[in-house]
Amino acid sequence: MIPLVKDPCEKTVTTSPNQSERPLRADARRNRERILTGARAVFAECGSDAQMDDVARRAGVGVGTVYRHYPTKEALMVELVREKLKRFTAEARDALERDGEPFEVLADLLRANAEALARDAGTQQVLAGAGEHIWTQAAAEQNELLDVTSQLIDRARRTGTIRADATATDIAMLTCGVSATMAHPASGFDWRRHLDLLIDMLRPR
Amino acid sequence: MIPLVKDPCEKTVTTSPNQSERPLRADARRNRERILTGARAVFAECGSDAQMDDVARRAGVGVGTVYRHYPTKEALMVELVREKLKRFTAEARDALERDGEPFEVLADLLRANAEALARDAGTQQVLAGAGEHIWTQAAAEQNELLDVTSQLIDRARRTGTIRADATATDIAMLTCGVSATMAHPASGFDWRRHLDLLIDMLRPR
Amino acid sequence: MIPLVKDPCEKTVTTSPNQSERPLRADARRNRERILTGARAVFAECGSDAQMDDVARRAGVGVGTVYRHYPTKEALMVELVREKLKRFTAEARDALERDGEPFEVLADLLRANAEALARDAGTQQVLAGAGEHIWTQAAAEQNELLDVTSQLIDRARRTGTIRADATATDIAMLTCGVSATMAHPASGFDWRRHLDLLIDMLRPR
Amino acid sequence: MIPLVKDPCEKTVTTSPNQSERPLRADARRNRERILTGARAVFAECGSDAQMDDVARRAGVGVGTVYRHYPTKEALMVELVREKLKRFTAEARDALERDGEPFEVLADLLRANAEALARDAGTQQVLAGAGEHIWTQAAAEQNELLDVTSQLIDRARRTGTIRADATATDIAMLTCGVSATMAHPASGFDWRRHLDLLIDMLRPR
DNA sequence: AATGAATGAGGTTTCATTCAT
DNA sequence: AATGAATGAAACCTCATTCAT
Numbered sequence: 001m002i003p004l005v006k007d008p009c010e011k012t013v014t015t016s017p018n019q020s021e022r023p024l025r026a027d028a029r030r031n032r033e034r035i036l037t038g039a040r041a042v043f044a045e046c047g048s049d050a051q052m053d054d055v056a057r058r059a060g061v062g063v064g065t066v067y068r069h070y071p072t073k074e075a076l077m078v079e080l081v082r083e084k085l086k087r088f089t090a091e092a093r094d095a096l097e098r099d100g101e102p103f104e105v106l107a108d109l110l111r112a113n114a115e116a117l118a119r120d121a122g123t124q125q126v127l128a129g130a131g132e133h134i135w136t137q138a139a140a141e142q143n144e145l146l147d148v149t150s151q152l153i154d155r156a157r158r159t160g161t162i163r164a165d166a167t168a169t170d171i172a173m174l175t176c177g178v179s180a181t182m183a184h185p186a187s188g189f190d191w192r193r194h195l196d197l198l199i200d201m202l203r204p205r
Numbered sequence: 206m207i208p209l210v211k212d213p214c215e216k217t218v219t220t221s222p223n224q225s226e227r228p229l230r231a232d233a234r235r236n237r238e239r240i241l242t243g244a245r246a247v248f249a250e251c252g253s254d255a256q257m258d259d260v261a262r263r264a265g266v267g268v269g270t271v272y273r274h275y276p277t278k279e280a281l282m283v284e285l286v287r288e289k290l291k292r293f294t295a296e297a298r299d300a301l302e303r304d305g306e307p308f309e310v311l312a313d314l315l316r317a318n319a320e321a322l323a324r325d326a327g328t329q330q331v332l333a334g335a336g337e338h339i340w341t342q343a344a345a346e347q348n349e350l351l352d353v354t355s356q357l358i359d360r361a362r363r364t365g366t367i368r369a370d371a372t373a374t375d376i377a378m379l380t381c382g383v384s385a386t387m388a389h390p391a392s393g394f395d396w397r398r399h400l401d402l403l404i405d406m407l408r409p410r
Numbered sequence: 411m412i413p414l415v416k417d418p419c420e421k422t423v424t425t426s427p428n429q430s431e432r433p434l435r436a437d438a439r440r441n442r443e444r445i446l447t448g449a450r451a452v453f454a455e456c457g458s459d460a461q462m463d464d465v466a467r468r469a470g471v472g473v474g475t476v477y478r479h480y481p482t483k484e485a486l487m488v489e490l491v492r493e494k495l496k497r498f499t500a501e502a503r504d505a506l507e508r509d510g511e512p513f514e515v516l517a518d519l520l521r522a523n524a525e526a527l528a529r530d531a532g533t534q535q536v537l538a539g540a541g542e543h544i545w546t547q548a549a550a551e552q553n554e555l556l557d558v559t560s561q562l563i564d565r566a567r568r569t570g571t572i573r574a575d576a577t578a579t580d581i582a583m584l585t586c587g588v589s590a591t592m593a594h595p596a597s598g599f600d601w602r603r604h605l606d607l608l609i610d611m612l613r614p615r
Numbered sequence: 616m617i618p619l620v621k622d623p624c625e626k627t628v629t630t631s632p633n634q635s636e637r638p639l640r641a642d643a644r645r646n647r648e649r650i651l652t653g654a655r656a657v658f659a660e661c662g663s664d665a666q667m668d669d670v671a672r673r674a675g676v677g678v679g680t681v682y683r684h685y686p687t688k689e690a691l692m693v694e695l696v697r698e699k700l701k702r703f704t705a706e707a708r709d710a711l712e713r714d715g716e717p718f719e720v721l722a723d724l725l726r727a728n729a730e731a732l733a734r735d736a737g738t739q740q741v742l743a744g745a746g747e748h749i750w751t752q753a754a755a756e757q758n759e760l761l762d763v764t765s766q767l768i769d770r771a772r773r774t775g776t777i778r779a780d781a782t783a784t785d786i787a788m789l790t791c792g793v794s795a796t797m798a799h800p801a802s803g804f805d806w807r808r809h810l811d812l813l814i815d816m817l818r819p820r
Numbered sequence: 821a822a823t824g825a826a827t828g829a830g831g832t833t834t835c836a837t838t839c840a841t
Numbered sequence: 842a843a844t845g846a847a848t849g850a851a852a853c854c855t856c857a858t859t860c861a862t
Contacts (some may be wrong), residue, residue: 009456027862028825051852062827067854128333129388136390169393170402176389177382177399183334184381185341188374194382197375201406233842251624257836258845267844269839278836438821462857463824472823474860483857538743539798546800579803580812586799587792587809593744594791595751598784604792607785611816642841643846667832677848682833
């Protein structure tokens with residue numbers, strides 16, 4: 001006879017939020033949204049220095065509630081990064097639908113996504129290379145984004161408006177570089193300039 | 206409108222490091238050198254996660270001694286970043302002496318400096334945008350580097366081998382982007398590829 | 411002399427459990443049974459480390475329901491200990507009916523009860539001295555058990571097969587000692603050996 | 616070239632206090648003694664419920680100091696248990712020197728050690744089976760004690776004053792049982808009675 | 821009455837920095 | 842001047858209990 005429930009003495013280490021769960025109760029869903037909103041704000045503002053207590057306060061819930069939804073600070077940050085990547089992917093899909101000149105469509109997409117990134121210190125940090133654990137756990141979302149980006153590149157390549165060797169990974173990598181500029185307080189650094197240079201670079205010679 | 210929650214990101218005000226310039230006693234100078242050597246190693250390996258105790262242990266001195274020379278961890282990191290920037294500057298000066306084709310000289314310099322950077326997680330992090338306080342405090346060294354870089358750019362511009370609008374700040378900014386790639390555990394990311402693309406971009410069309 | 415530091419061991423004052431004796435509704439009684447079944451299993455397995463959530467999960471009810479029936483974790487544990495003591499008492503009563511040689515009957519009873527105890531980490535812990543509050547609240551059941559045990563002892567004494575000075579409290583106390591051995595991970599410790607020695611000791615010289 | 620110091624990024628998990636260390640500085644040794652004294656008092660009083668902050672307060676030092684000497688609450692408790700076992704062993708060695716009737720010497724020893732144990736709730740709990748991790752880590756000290764106890768038993772056996780099958784492990788196990796009685800708030804339980812019964816049991820029939 | 825989400829006090833541990841030796 | 846022990850403010854996370862649905 002196999003027990004139907006697993007050993008309760010072992011503390012289960014969960015890294016990801018309750019994925020593969022039944023739909024949340026109405027109040028829980030509302031709270032989860034408040035937590036995410038709070039977390040977005042706090043992490044956007046403070047990056048990974050943000051504290052779980054701050055997130056809870058900002059969300060107007062107790063810390064315990066935050067931990068019920070995200071078992072770890074890391075898990076919460078992963079969720080935020082995933083969200084952002086999904087939004088990027090969604091934007092990229094929209095771009096695929098658009099009719100304009102393929103390269104310009106791609107360029108506009110990069111600019112738009114960068115604008116969003118510019119308002120989110122937390123994700124900037126992760127993209128700029130801090131928090132490897134977090135980045136790794138968002139692999140699925142990264143891959144989806146790479147996928148759609150590839151399609152955008154292909155389209156542009158067919159019209160010969162993008163340099164031949166550009167890859168989706170290149171674009172991801174270069175965008176991470178732009179993140180560094182955003183995160184940077186350096187005088188004279190201007191991420192829009194950085195991005196423009198890169199976009200220019202992506203054109204065929 | 207007064208915010209209902211207080212700012213969760215406390216900025217710690219940091220005093221500038223012990224700049225009193227009186228010449229050190231011989232043993233003190235020796236100790237400072239050991240500290241720097243230890244700190245270089247430890248921060249290169251661990252980035253800003255390195256602990257002051259680790260630095261001291263690696264240097265073979267007590268923590269107190271580290272603090273006698275550098276009043277805060279930040280001050281020590283600033284020193285390391287300054288050092289690195291000075292080395293970059295020195296390399297750049299060497300490059301100015303060199304005879305080769307100006308653009309290639311510049312490109313080689315970037316590659317060489319990047320290789321050095323690749324071995325130093327601490328500086329990578331700072332360049333990639335973490336540790337703004339640190340970066341700010343190395344302004345003088347940055348300016349010197351910008352200065353020499355400008356001269357290299359000018360030389361290249363005179364031979365028409367660099368894109369016309371490239372500035373020293375651009376190069377600094379882009380290099381910081383490459384740092385992000387170095388710091389990144391992302392699969393598929395390759396900072397040499399990143400740098401090559403940038404160098405290519407700097408060429409005139 | 412007033413102590414310079416305040417007493418670090420706060421004793422939590424516990425209210426006695428919901429003793430209101432009105433007969434439960436059918437479904438409530440069913441739930442109470444499920445809770446007890448779950449609690450038995452979980453506490454048997456994990457001892458007092460068991461969490462109320464685990465109990466609820468195992469019982470297939472919400473925590474709230476557990477708390478409706480037992481106002482505190484302690485109250486629930488008390489109930490379990492009481493149950494076990496009642497079972498011991500019942501076994502003792504059975505033994506009273508039995509015909510065998512009085513001392514052997516008693517010895518067999520001790521062995522049988524110990525076997526049951528060996529499968530219940532929670533009760534072991536309480537008997538072994540953890541959870542004094544719990545033990546205290548099961549006084550009534552203890553007394554009943556002591557009572558029946560006394561009768562068994564008396565019977566044996568009449569046949570001269572038990573040492574003259576043995577009391578029911580002795581037996582209870584010694585059994586608690588065996589609990590400690592059960593709870594013990596020590597290599598070489600064997601509660602059956604422990605019990606055999608005690609039984610041997612109870613014989614008249 | 617092999618680095619002389621181990622990787623500082625890895626957090627070293629130390630379970631035992633700085634064993635195999637150079638002799639402590641005078642002030643450190645004094646503090647360690649204060650910590651132990653405080654810990655003895657607090658754990659004796661509260662058992663494993665004692666908090667590290669309480670230990671620190673009682674010792675008159677900061678928590679950090681406690682953690683410098685004992686990296687974990689567990690480590691500190693292990694030390695206390697070891698200490699007690701060592702004291703037991705020392706007493707046993709003294710007993711070996713004594714001239715009296717071997718069995719009585721052993722019995723007196725058991726009584727004396729029990730008296731000491733009776734004043735230390737923390738060790739009682741561990742002996743009574745709580746805190747298996749702790750017990751396991753004191754294996755060396757246990758073995759030493761078993762060793763000396765064996766010698767005492769042998770001596771008694773040679774004079775025929777102890778039951779033939781008694782072992783040192785038996786005595787340890789039975790003593791743990793007495794611990795349970797000490798830890799017990801039960802009315803009517805009396806560990807001295809418990810111990811007397813056991814001592815009596817150890818005599819040859 | 822039942823549910824399970826929310827609560828938050830409280831516990832352990834870390835590490836930059838200070839200070840007695 | 843050097844040492845490294847001491848400090849203690851955080852930071853993270855848990856879990857018994859409460860309460861809205």
